[in-house]
Amino acid sequence: MSLSLAFSPLRSLVLVVTVLVAGCATPVFKDVANRIDATPLDVQRAPERYTEGEVVWAGRIIAVENRETTTEVELVGYPMDRAQRPLPEARSEGRFILVLPGYVEAYDYPEGRYVTVHGRLAGSRVKPIQQRDYVFPLVRAQAVHVWPSGFQFDKPTISLGIGVGIH
Secondary structure, X not given: OOOOXXXXXXXHHHHHHHHHHHHOOOOOOOOOOOEOOXXXXXXXXXXXXXXXXXXXXXXXXXXXXXXXXXXXXXXXXXXXXXXXXXXXXXXXXXXXXXXXXXXXOHHHOOOOOEEXXXXXXXXXXXXXXXXXXXXXXXXXXXXXXXXXXXXXXXOOOOOOOOOOOOO
């Protein structure tokens, strides 16, 4: 008895499932050639090591401040999944400040929403958090993706089955 998987239904099913799963994890910012692999905490601890590097970071918005020529969005950083969605159930990776050009409406970046950003490191700034000085890495925005409310509950699922289902 010879077993050939050349065009078998099993092989076709495996191929389809593989393509579907791979398609579910498409990153928001795909082509970031000069991206450095550092977290906000890494940059906070040694800002001089990471001058001018490009990063893709995700976080939760804490505050928005419009300044004279820019808008600064303060974020708590989180690790990302393969699609570059923030993982808010994970331990934070430190805070950072996203610098946007010009005036930005605070309602477009509401407190508590999650974002994924692609930008270039632009130094750091010391600001107080309660009674302590904190070093915030500054990221000049090149692109920002604001996630819709509840995005973390909208992860794709795949169900396979054979037969009749009754609900």
